[in-house]
Amino acid sequence: MLGGWYEPGSSPLHRTPAGWKLLALLGLAAVVFVLRSPGWLGGICAAVVLGYALARISPRSCLRVARTLGVLVAFMFALQWWLLGLDAAVLVCLRIVAALTAANLFTITTRVDDVVSAVERGLRPLRRFGVRPDRLGLLVGLTLQSVTVLSKIAAEVREAAKARGAQRSVIAFAVPFLIRTLRHADELGEALAARGEGDR
Amino acid sequence: MIEFEDVGHSYGERVVLSEVNLRLSERRVAFVGANGSGKSTLARMINGLVLPSTGRVLVDGLDPSRKGREVRRRVGFVFTNPDSQIVMPTAGEDVAFSLRRSGLSAGERAARAAEILTEHGLGGYADHPAHQLSGGQKQLLALCGMLVLDPDVLVCDEPTTLLDLRNKRQFCTLLAGLRQRVVLVTHDLDLLGDFDRVIVLDGGRVVADDEPEPALRHYRKLVG
Amino acid sequence: MSEPRSPLPAVDLARTVVFAAFIAVLGIFPGIYVGGSSVPIVIQNAGPLLAGSILGARRGAASVVLFLGLVAIGLPLLSGGRGGIASFSVPSSGFLIGWVLSALVAGLIVSRARRVGLPVLLLANAAGLVADYLIGIPFLGVYIGDLPAAALQSLIFVPGDAVKVVAASLIAAVVHRALPDLSARPATRTG
Structure with missing residues (x-):
């Protein structure tokens, strides 16, 4: 990748x-x-x-x-x-x-x-100051996985903007992209919680 | 046993659930209802992803609002969108992620992950980039990520909505064969033939609670 | 911290991680056409401003730190496929490091506002940009050994960056309007 x-x-x-x-x-x-x-x-x-x-x-x-x-x-x-x-x-x-x-x-x-x-x-x-270095690998993996998901979303949003003849508008691309990004974040958060992330 | 005692919930002004009283001990239970009926919220309360505003939930005697960690160990959850459940870049790493607090070594975690993938027809995909799997395979991977922890209960929130017919059937056959108790939230009424109990929700209330046939008859009348 | 904590700590983690990925995708994706220009411009450096003005100071800055960390360990996530620790050893690296302060400052201003509208967002993002320069210019100054010259040379970035501040503010304003409970958002659900 x-x-x-x-x-x-x-x-x-x-x-x-x-x-x-x-x-x-x-x-x-x-x-x-x-x-x-x-x-x-x-x-x-x-x-x-x-x-x-x-x-x-x-x-x-x-x-x-x-x-x-x-x-x-x-x-x-x-x-x-x-x-x-x-x-x-x-x-x-x-x-x-x-x-x-x-x-x-x-x-x-x-x-x-x-x-x-x-x-x-x-x-x-x-x-001892609350830093948890063992989480670094997790953060790297999570972020890379999110990059692939968001790339897919970005491509879809761009196609939708094109279909509406708005491929040159920053807003027509960035706003739906961001909203779907935030929705993905919430879904990912739930999925992580369901898998025990955040439980001490 | 999953118990809802006088459960209510609201997001700000909007009431999504009220006066829900249920005791679920059957092996296969389904929540059915229109969009906004509160069924997803109810399902999320079983493992503490959403906490009730009023009343309480008990899973085998444990309250998710106090014993979230213990409850989530017993209750697995499969969501609608496989893309947001897969958290790691490869299928093997993703399943192994579930085991990160198991005390197993990295090698043992990887071996256990490969085993469970093989068991469910994803053998050979352990090092495969997760995002290159098909939709059905991704949902299967999400299921493996839960099954590797061997929970007692599996809650599935519309797990087949984004799948094609063939994958949908496959997923359901797999679900039917599981040892686990299953709570399935769904729109696909044809999947519920061999369920033990179907609960119909409407406007945040339980409006029918019966065996599949009478419950679904009620639901069809409600929608139709 | 004045930001409300979500009931699930995992949601906090997810937003931070996903926004770090968002900044990366802004760089991977070919640029965007602005106005009548026929050359796409890269908007990755609007990412930290959006992170701050949408996620808030704490999570926004954390996502920028995470993003820069991934760049530092060698992932090619900067626009044009650049990456690696070399990104932090060139004369303009201060502007990259300054992204953290950008997100922090923009987030702090937005969280102080009673109503998050375009004027507040313009102010927040402009302040975020200034914060970036506060790190970038001295860094360049050390590199070339002459602070006033560094400040002078940085002027060439101002027009492009000003456009990005306006774009980021317009975008953030629409997103805040579309998701009004953004800053205090409990996971909303309809089903």
Whole structure:
């Protein structure tokens, strides 16, 4: 269904536990924001690109990342050069390249299930404050299932709007879509309650 | 035994049920009535999805307003629209969802889910995306999600309204063979031939309570 | 909290989850034609405003948090199939994070109103948008190292966002009229 960008593999990067990768990524993001030296930032960018080679990411995924990056960097570079000068533009763009490619590397090499388990484990200390990390997997599953139901509803509503010749009206689409969304929410709530959700 | 004692209910100004007194001990009971007659509300009170404004409900001696959790463990509920009852992306995960508090390990839950799916003709669909099932299969999946908990009572609120004729018959045959006591809310009068008791509601009151034939005769007169 | 709690906690959970999915579907679905334009515009960023002005502050903000959480763990739910933690590391990420505050602010204003009509909703959604900028602009400022420039650059979003505020308000007004007991809605039933 919504497979995401994950690419199976057996590289050291794939095998590193999701939690460590996530921490490393957060650390890297913090460093990237603090650093002001183009040399260091360039070095980090190079290291991240090396990571793509190490994880043997397919050319297809690399291309996809490069495309997103290309558009964004071109736009930001032009804008910052015009407004703030060349040095600032280079700095901003190096930051974007480092942060975006590292984050995408994480997403490509880590299964969604593993991220969920890692976050569940990471949030465990918060249990004493009423956070219930074991519910995360449930929330993810529930939301994905709702996405498929609502996609179907959205398609039906759009057809109905078309049949009435109102395919260009935002209201003719959004209002019935929302009302059916809310009705679905109430029905889902009842079904969840019937299956013991909310009973302690 | 399901008991309604002087049960009444209203949503704001609108009264939907009044003075309902019933003791249901039969294996197959049906609630019949026009739209707005209060039959769905009455059915929902059996597992505490709706609590009565006045009077009280008892399920095997337990009051759903106080012992909601215990009652819901005994009473399964199948709704009209299968799309909103399926809560997880795959059929196996959805059935396993019912077992999340059973104390079983994830592996045992998945195995138990696969077992119940196979038992009801959905074997091999455990890893199948739930939304790609047909309407009839989805309703079957919703039923499996309840049966896996092995309840004593199964309440079904117009479970066949959105199904085609063939699936409707199939679903009813399955329902007829269940060990569970069944309370069925329905418009499909032909399904009720072998029921033990049919209760007709109109304007929030019980207007007939009898064996299928006389009760349905009364209902047809009421509508006709 | 001033919002009434529904008798079934599961209904609360369901509304939060379904609205997170609603925001996702706004992004998955191809855009919508507004006025006479022939290019569809994406209305996903009206989602948080609708979440706040329809579900209220607490549930609206929770559904946005859930949605962003799913994006962060790698699901491609942002418009154009974007997703992953990278969505939170680009210069415009602050505007994404600001969605939470948008829903919160819009929801708080709507819940304070005695009668929920178009004027209240316009005010709530406009305030929600400002709240989004309050997070988005400083974030951009840190990224490019220049706050005034960040504020200036954000001006290009204002016309498009203003259109979305108006659209979200019109939509929410009709939905509130269609479901008048929305804010205090017990599960209504006819059967």
